[in-house]
Amino acid sequence: MSPIDVPGAESLLRQAIQARDPAYAPYSGFSVGAALLDTSGSVHTGCNVENVSFGLTVCAERTAIFKAVSQGIRDFRAIAVVGPDDRAACAPCGSCRQVLAEFAPELAVVTPDGAGGIRIWSLTELLPAAFDRTDLRAGRPS
Numbered sequence: 001m002s003p004i005d006v007p008g009a010e011s012l013l014r015q016a017i018q019a020r021d022p023a024y025a026p027y028s029g030f031s032v033g034a035a036l037l038d039t040s041g042s043v044h045t046g047c048n049v050e051n052v053s054f055g056l057t058v059c060a061e062r063t064a065i066f067k068a069v070s071q072g073i074r075d076f077r078a079i080a081v082v083g084p085d086d087r088a089a090c091a092p093c094g095s096c097r098q099v100l101a102e103f104a105p106e107l108a109v110v111t112p113d114g115a116g117g118i119r120i121w122s123l124t125e126l127l128p129a130a131f132d133r134t135d136l137r138a139g140r141p142s
């Protein structure tokens with residue numbers, strides 16, 4: 001039992017596994033799927049989309065959240081993330097943590113635990129002291 005409880009976490013992880021199918025990862029060979037649960041219970045999925053100019057690659061998590069936000073959804077409860085191996089842990093990269101924190105600093109992050117179960121993190125645990133609006137205000141010249 002994880003310290004953070006996400007009802008339906010296993011189902012969310014299964015949806016992340018399905019969302020991985022269309023991943024476009026010809027350069028890394030590392031396909032990722034994400035399933036983002038909003039506060040109304042709908043799920044927004046994403047996969048990674050790579051580019052021959054490697055830095056233009058978009059991760060699965062950002063695909064999912066940008067899809068949702070572009071449809072007017074901004075409130076989220078949890079995101080499940082899975083890499084090529086259904087059982088291996090795959091925590092979001094630093095850039096995705098910052099983008100997720102913009103809309104859902106309290107988000108629960110569901111990943112496989114590497115042993116056939118799931119692990120649930122809090123985003124604040126994965127990205128403590130995120131850059132936020134307070135920093136933006138404080139850092140402006142007066």
Ligand code: THU
Binds near residue numbers: 032
């Ligand atoms: N990737 C994701 O989609 N999400 C992450 O959080 C980590 C990395 C993708 C980017 C790239 O296409 C591949 O995995 C290898 O880094």
